[in-house]
Amino acid sequence: MRLGVPRASPPCLRMAVLNWIGLLALRGNPKNFTVSGPLLPLLDIMIEKMNVCVDLVVPSDLQYGTQLDNGSWTGIVGQLASKKVDMSGVPVLINTKRNKVVDPGFPVMGDPVSLSYIRPAQRADLAGFVKPFTLQVWSSLLAGLVVVLVGLVVVQVSDARLYEHNISAKESQAGKREALWAALQWTVAAPLAQAWWREPREGQVRLLAGIWLLSSFVLATVYRSNLKAMLILPHFNLPFNSIDEFLQTDIKCFVVESSVVHESIKASTPGTALHRMKKQLIVHTEDQLAVKDFLEGKYAGMAGYYSLLTVVQFSFDKTKTCRYYVADTLFGSLTFSFLFPKGSKLKPKVDYIVSTLKDTGIVDHLLRTNVQEAKECVQSQASITLDTTLRPLALGDFFGVYFLYGAGILTAIFAFLMELCLR
Structure with a gap:
């Protein structure tokens, strides 16, 4: 493919080009192709300033340049090293190996990888209701439920044995079943925030049930709060x-x-x-x-x-x-520039044009103005990562709440004891 109108004697300059996503798009086969992209206006300006025509050449192996085991080079770098072309038509990264066989021009752009x-x-999460707590908290809650259930049953059965001599064996068995049923109801109802019509009467049972009720109240309150936060402020990992x-x-x-x-x-x-x-x-x-x-x-x-x-x-x-x-x-950030064969007389002319276009901001304007919405998309991804601070609650998250309730209970006990002393 040829660019520019020749105003000087032929032959035209030969530029090696290759598809670069977002910079230069090649359509067709290496012998019959068209080019487009933001780099094309930059090439047109360079061609006009040099007052030449240009033949665009696509390397047959479609590579930028890799050194083979025998020391030869493939792709654009290979074409430049053998002087089959006069310069590269796309900016190419320079490294130590390539510097030995080609001359880099004035930096065109910097681009991080x-x-x-x-x-x-x-998406909908069927297991979302268990995520406000970690597995450790759920395990502790289950263990606490079992301990309280067993404790309530043991305490009630122990109290019932004091009166076994006044009741029959059948009534004793019924009493044990009733104690198990009542303990199960008190244990399960509290974490589910459900009322139970039977109130514990014995002192030991009331103490154990009260501690469990307070713990369940804290857990249920924090669970609902964290679950609500997860639903209102969805986050993406x-x-x-x-x-x-x-x-x-x-x-x-x-x-x-x-x-x-x-x-x-x-x-x-x-x-x-x-x-x-x-x-x-x-x-x-x-x-x-x-x-x-x-x-x-x-x-x-x-x-x-x-x-x-x-x-x-x-x-x-x-x-x-x-x-x-x-x-x-x-x-x-990696630096990219046009490449030239060693000792090229074309390099100073191109470097002067590229440096001038860089200093005036034309290069950046050509390469950046067509991706403004994409920049906004990438910058707005901060809103995604900020929400990842939401996490399942661990045991340490409850220490402060329990400390607050414990301080309130101690204050109430102290006030009660002071009233007894002052009577």
């Missing part, structure tokens, strides 16, 4: 927000073959989080399929922040909703 995935949706959290899931992640992300993972030290990501990677060059799978929530996407914003923007334009989130930055 991030991890993105579909946002969790609020993000599947992951870092590489370590991602590794604890079974979610697959797409990366572009020979991209900076792929190269970084391949070169990572064994045992590190990046190295362990290999088992969850889906690596290929089919960008359109990758975007489709990402939008459907099949895979997470690991790429430059700008590329992820572009995909989020594409989804927003179609649905008018923020369906995806971007995890915390994984790598620091």
Whole structure:
């Protein structure tokens, strides 16, 4: 494909281009293709300022550049190293290996590498009624219920034995069943906030039932409050927000073959989080399929922040909703620039044009203005993570409440004793 109108003698400059999600989109096969995207106006400006025509060339292997075992290079870097093209038509990340075979131009953009995935949706939870308490609290509540039930039965049966000589064996058995039934009712009714018409009369039974009633009142009040808070302020647990959290899931992640992300993972030290990501990677060059799978929530996407914003923007334009989130930055900001063969005389001209466009803000304007809604979507994800502070209550959460009630009871006992002393 040719860009620009030649005003000078041919041949035209040859630029190596490749699909970059959100920056430059190639449609068709390497021999017959069209290009679009926010990078295209930048290329048009550069071509106009240099007063040349340009032939766009797509590498047959569809790679940015990987060094093979024999020392040769694939993709765009390989074309530049062999001087088959005059420069790259897309900004490419520079690293130590590539610096040895090509010359990087003036930095065009900085872009951190991030991890993105579909946002969790609020769904009905059939087990939601047990979530206000942790398993430890529920276990303690069940244990307390059993202890109180047994205690009430034992106390009532012990008191009934004092009068067994005045009643028959049949009446004694009936009394034991009645004591068990009454203890069961007193034990279960209190946590359920239900009244029971029979009141305990014996002193020991009244004491034990009173303690259980007070404990049940505290538990039921806190349970209802926390359950109401969970229902009124629904929260979403993000599947992951870092590489370590991602590794604890079974979610697959797409990366572009020979991209900076792929190269970084391949070169990572064994045992590190990046190295362990290999088992969850889906690596290929089919960008359109990758975007489709990402939008459907099949895979997470690991790429430059700008590329992820572009995909989020594409989804927003179609649905008018923020369906995806971007995890915390994984790598620091990476610098991308156009590449040139070693000793290229074209490099100073392009560097001057790019630096001027950068200083005037034109580059940032071309690359950022079409993702404004996506930025808002990503920034608004803070409202999701803030609600994750809601959690099941643990035993320690009740200490303050019990301390308050205990202080009130001690104060009442002290007042009662003072009244007895002053009489």
